[in-house]
Amino acid sequence: MRTTHGRRRTRSALAAASAAAVVLVGALSGCSSGDGGAAGGDAALQARPSPAPAPRWNTSPASIAAVGDSITRGFDACSVFADCPEASWATGNDPEVQSLASRLLGAAEAPARSWNYAATGSRMADLPAQLSEAAAHRPDLVTVMVGSNDACRQTASAMTPVPAFRADFEKGLAELRRSSPKSQVYVSSVPDLLRLWETGKDSPMGRQIWKLGICPSMLAKAESTAPAAVARREQVRARVVAYNQALREVCAKDELCRYDGGAVFQYPFSVEQLSRWDWFHPGKNGQARLAELAHRQVTAARPPI
Template identity: 70%
Template sequence: MRTTAPGRRARRTLAGAGAAAALLAGMLTGCQEGPAPAQGDRGAQAGPRWNTAPTSVAAAGDSITRGFDACSVLADCPEVSWATGSDPAVQSLAARLLGQDQVAGRSWNHAVTGSRMADLAGQLAAAAQHKPDLVTVMVGSNDACRPTIGSMTPVAEFRAGFDKALAGLRAASPASEVYVSSVPDLQRLWEQGKDSPMVRQVWKLGICQSMLADPLSPAAAATARREQVRARVVEYNEVLREVCAKDALCRYDGGAVFQYPFSVEQLSRWDWFHPGRAGQARLAELAHRQVTSAEPPR
């Protein structure tokens, strides 16, 4: 067996004592500074961070994002779109983020009037080809706006469609952020226009009959029908929130659009249901506030 010289043994003893002291000091310091972050917190800190200043924008969705009925009757008007429009009166989200002179070259609108959740995957696939910094999504109104209550999109189907669409975008463009707008409160839109004879005549053309049919009827069946549509919209919004929450680069608007009190002056003068220029401007303002916030809405 080998023996150790007294001096070397003393140095080892001192080194060990120093290490122990350092360890103890670290433990005491940790106690003074508070508990270590939970595992979930550390994971959140290590994940991707939301970029509040994206430099390109792609839009997906339905007639609202296409500016339908905002400029002329029964026609799209993408230049006033809240997401990617070029109209200075609207100051779209793209214009606010990129500057008015960059809208044409750095934003793309893949929304299609009449689209439902089942169409979103294809739109996001097209949007992903641009590898945009930000993708906006506003879809769900047409899933609730159907000829009858029974033909509204089932909630489970709506969820499956959003899961599929978001997963496809994430696979094709991993770094793209996604801003998801809540579905508007269709019952509030009914309340804004129902007392106008001219509006009621326009609604008879077939706009959102699940909500707008027999707009003045006080019958229990009509009231229950309208309440069912609103309840379905609430369920859709909960799906949007839950699915978006699972993606670190997805931000749901917290119900901002659903809760916004649209007035008659902010709706289309042709159908009093879709947003007009003023309504599109309010949508752009809401989105810009959410996208540029350091923290997601609560």
């Protein structure tokens, strides 16, 4: 026979067990309910917007604007000391060159859907204004080739400082993005000016023309092998390398910007590809090579490494 104390202990145990069962059932019911708990958390997560996918590079742009300097204007490609935009690697219509615009848009369509805002003598500081003009057309693609004149100064000490070069490039891209945020940008590297000197230095005619004032920081005293002349040329080349690094780094921050990976800087231009009027700017053959390089990079599925 149980004692009174034993019966009380049994009733307390049963009450505790019943309370625990009630709590467990409630918890299970809450988990299976569609109105709260984990299910409610899942619904909240599903309601959050997914991040926008990164823009994809369009390998078939339908319109092109070009900005930059004398190379993009076709300077000295057709006649002495004169622009020849019809021979421009970017937007020209000369069949001998087959410009980037002609290759992408077709020779018949290119003139109506391409614009050239490059200007002979331009430096990086002029890029923001050029890009502002180009942006008005909302082009699918903008080509940028500028920097040679920043290095080609009267003296090596007068070259554009790298921080200023970088800042003006950033300003130019920001200007473009304000008016035409979806335009793709193809950025050419600055040519290797030392290689151009090496290519033309053995031409007596070329050396005479260079004395007229073509890129004196690199080409002055073209025949000299004195230590000072060698050091000056190396200083100019080092500045061009630094410019190209700035182009690479700034472009990498823009999802719709593609740097050429140094393709133009590394290209081994020959005498046949230089202008026969100044032995410095690309002639039509050189312009055609630039167009070929650009087309290969713009239409590639992936950017150059």
